[in-house]
Amino acid sequence: MKKASNMMIAQSGGPSMVINASMVGAVMTVRKFFGKKIGKIYGARHGIAGILGRDYIDLRKVPEKKMWDISRTPSSALGSCRLKPTADDCRRIFQEFKRLGVGYFFYIGGNDSADAARIVGEEAEKEGYPLVVYHIPKTIDNDLRSCDHTPGYGSAARFVATAIMGDDLDNRALGGVKIDVIMGRDAGFLTAASALARRRPDDGPHLIYFPEIPFSPDKFARDVKAAVKKFGRCVVAVSEGIRDANGESIGAKFAGGEKDSHGNVQMSGTGALGDYLAKIVKEKAGVKRVRADTFGYLQRSFPGIASETDLTEAAMAGSTAVIAALAAAAGNSATPTKGTIGIVRKKAKKYKVDYVALPAEAAAKYTRSLPKEFIAKNGHDVTPAFLEYARPLVGELPFCETL
């Protein structure tokens, strides 16, 4: 492993506002502190696709100032992909790694990317290619099992909470029912963050629907009717991932059935679910002014709104992955050679986290749902425990006042 001391880093899956902070955290940790242990730093464009297509950037040569600017820029500066590598892909990857002298591979992304990194790691062992592989966690959905919360979530949650705060003020002014569709294929964490917008007892969102609770159009219409009766208006936050009683995704029906190689169906990038829900309210709840917005990709890529806590933690996750990889390469038996970085919240009054190296499987494939203790008994709100959990991740929100 001594000879193959170069590293490859890449980004995968949906972008986030802080995935670049993780990349820069890893790269600058090497450039600043481990310049002798790790030689060249290759950035593959568009994830594994860039390795297969030999599309790299030399991340040692990018000026430091530019790297720090990148770290605060949303989206994936190296480009992304949604690709599950086959055994054959892996063999081509190892040929390429061998050619380039790559002994360290860092892959930043969500559970599918963690799974891709796990596959690369397993195949490397099978093929006898000496490789340290680390997955660096990222997902706005916050559904990785290996983290108390995932880098990317805090900033997306900050966007959602801020947007709902403004939208609730808009709804106060003109009345009626407003439906906002929020990202989150399987987990309701991001939709739950809409509740952080509330300051006054009559602030919206007045109803919140999660993928974790089966969605009934009739109950939805009744809930809206009751909220309109109580508040004279209603703001609804609803996850794009809501499912019917059979566990079937409601939004996926409208979204054209496009699938990536991990088997995920397209959900975002269409307003059809919102329009369907608006129709239900018009027809079944008898409300006249009904509007629906789908927050869409802005949730993960809006410049200038990232949570500072999230930015710091994303950079630290990248930095820790480098340190763990070097420890593993040096023979530290407590640190896996095929790993992922976990974020652990410390039990303390003041918010504080720790970063740990976990085996690759910890983050791969399976997702985490919004826990029961975060969902209110009525099924369409969050609990105080969720608010306590999410507030430090999002940071202070803009102050808005009403008359």
Next chain:
Amino acid sequence: MKKASNMMIAQSGGPSMVINASMVGAVMTVRKFFGKKIGKIYGARHGIAGILGRDYIDLRKVPEKKMWDISRTPSSALGSCRLKPTADDCRRIFQEFKRLGVGYFFYIGGNDSADAARIVGEEAEKEGYPLVVYHIPKTIDNDLRSCDHTPGYGSAARFVATAIMGDDLDNRALGGVKIDVIMGRDAGFLTAASALARRRPDDGPHLIYFPEIPFSPDKFARDVKAAVKKFGRCVVAVSEGIRDANGESIGAKFAGGEKDSHGNVQMSGTGALGDYLAKIVKEKAGVKRVRADTFGYLQRSFPGIASETDLTEAAMAGSTAVIAALAAAAGNSATPTKGTIGIVRKKAKKYKVDYVALPAEAAAKYTRSLPKEFIAKNGHDVTPAFLEYARPLVGELPFCETL
């Protein structure tokens, strides 16, 4: 007019991020400087509807700190309405004004609100009710003829430019075609602001479609195909107000046909136009990954993102309306008793504006389109003249970097 020295202020039409700054600008100008000339300050809730329904708030009693907080809060803190007053409504309004001793009426809103204020003013003259009426300009569409630019536009334009900047980075990462539908019923100013997001030659938006240029689905598909060929991807900014060759709104077909009392058809609050455009690209341009987002109400009500220039100008427009109204009441013949505030850009190297009192008709009813000199010859881009026009209104945008 001496006896009826109280004032009524209200907000109307779609909210904006700075319409509260105009309200607070007017109210605090009275409270700070004209406390003897104007007595009570009534805020009517939900515009004219609040006068007809006797729903007021005493704006002298609201603590000063709260007023300044309101001035930086998006949406209409007094509530809004979309109501065109009839002659009968006006008679009821004057009865109410008489009862309350109201001699000054300020109405903040767009061209429909200006028209409502004009009607109230005309009816007051017919009825012989002594009233000074001032419209205070607001519209994110920027389509008032009386202003170089309208308070509300700069902040909405700032949201749009920032959102497109992030969305273009997102599209860089994952490729394909991204369509963003932007507000603007009749005028393309807000959609044009998407061009402010560009910093590099290959930055999106790569195509921009305005209500002013007839939209052809076939040409659109060809444009997208050409852009994808050139850039390997494509970000499209398209106005919700695009029309076909017959001048018929394309978006209105999908939006359920809801109309307000000014005859405006609902356009926002649905994702159908975006989905329709995505379908065209998939079918006619043969692109696989196509996504569409409709920015929706966030464009006018997102907290914490308002342009500082816009906030200042909105407050100044409100303040100037009070001063003009008092001058008119004092018999200054150069100042109309039924007026609106115009914003004039001074011919100078450094951006500077002036505020003028104009007759009510100047802002009422008719709208302004994006001038020809702001639209590129190809019909789907802006000119440098537009960028020069819009930049100072929006302020400095977040800095984003690419690899």
